[in-house]
Amino acid sequence: MDIIxxxxxxxxxxxxxxxxxxxxxxxxxxxxHGLAIVANTVNKRRLADIVKxxxxxxxxxVDEFKEMAAKLKGITLKIGAKSGTSGKIFGSVTNxxxxxxxxEQTGLEIERKKIHVPDDVKELGTYTAKIDLHKQVxxxxxxxxxxx
Numbered sequence: 001m002d003i004i005x006x007x008x009x010x011x012x013x014x015x016x017x018x019x020x021x022x023x024x025x026x027x028x029x030x031x032x033h034g035l036a037i038v039a040n041t042v043n044k045r046r047l048a049d050i051v052k053x054x055x056x057x058x059x060x061x062v063d064e065f066k067e068m069a070a071k072l073k074g075i076t077l078k079i080g081a082k083s084g085t086s087g088k089i090f091g092s093v094t095n096x097x098x099x100x101x102x103x104e105q106t107g108l109e110i111e112r113k114k115i116h117v118p119d120d121v122k123e124l125g126t127y128t129a130k131i132d133l134h135k136q137v138x139x140x141x142x143x144x145x146x147x148x
Contacts, residue, residue, distance in 0.1 A: 001026040002039035004047055009035065016051050018044070062136055068108055069139035072131065077101045077143040083124055093121040093145055098129055101143065121145065 001023045005013050013019040018039045021030065030036040037043050079101050081089040095115040103109050116130045126144045133139065 003030060003036040004039045004043055005030075005036050007035050016047060016054065018047075058134065062134060065133040065137040068110075068133055069131075069137055071106060071108060072102070072139050072141045075106065075141070076126070077105055077141065079143055079145050080148040081124075081145050083147045087124045089122060089124065089145060089147075091122075093117060093127075093143075095129075098141075098143060102141070 002018060002020050003026050005015055005017050005019060008015050012021065026036065026038075031038070077098070079093055079097055081091070081093060083089045095112045095117050098115050098117055099110055099112040102115075110131060110133070114132050116132070118127055118129070121127050124145050124147060126142060128140050128142050131139050131141060
């Protein structure tokens with residue numbers, strides 16, 4: 001089944017992309033939840049108009065995202081975690097913790113899905129996370145894991 005995605009979906013595709021999925025997945029999950037529409041000729045024609053409008057909106061927001069990236073560039077976030085005597089933390093630091101730390105310390109609200117934390121954050125120390133604010137704007141933010 002060919003569908004047009006209305007939102008970015010992990011392991012499926014990006015917003016406004018025409019993808020092929022299994023019939024049951026499309027019919028029973030994507031269509032009823034409003035995540036996609038059927039890719040017939042009428043919807044494909046409407047897609048061009050939708051993409052133009054969406055690109056105009058996003059191009060206006062690029063400046064906002066660049067300002068956000070500039071604010072995040074020079075700071076080092078502090079994230080508290082419970083740790084043992086050897087410096088290993090219990091669990092690991094996730095993008096949810098990083099998103100809440102960004103909101104608390106800078107006032108900027110960033111979706112957790114846009115934050116990519118390195119997999120090896122299991123010890124105290126300084127790390128770098130990548131943030132994809134927009135397709136054209138990405139930045140890196142340093143964060144320090146400290147003992148609580």
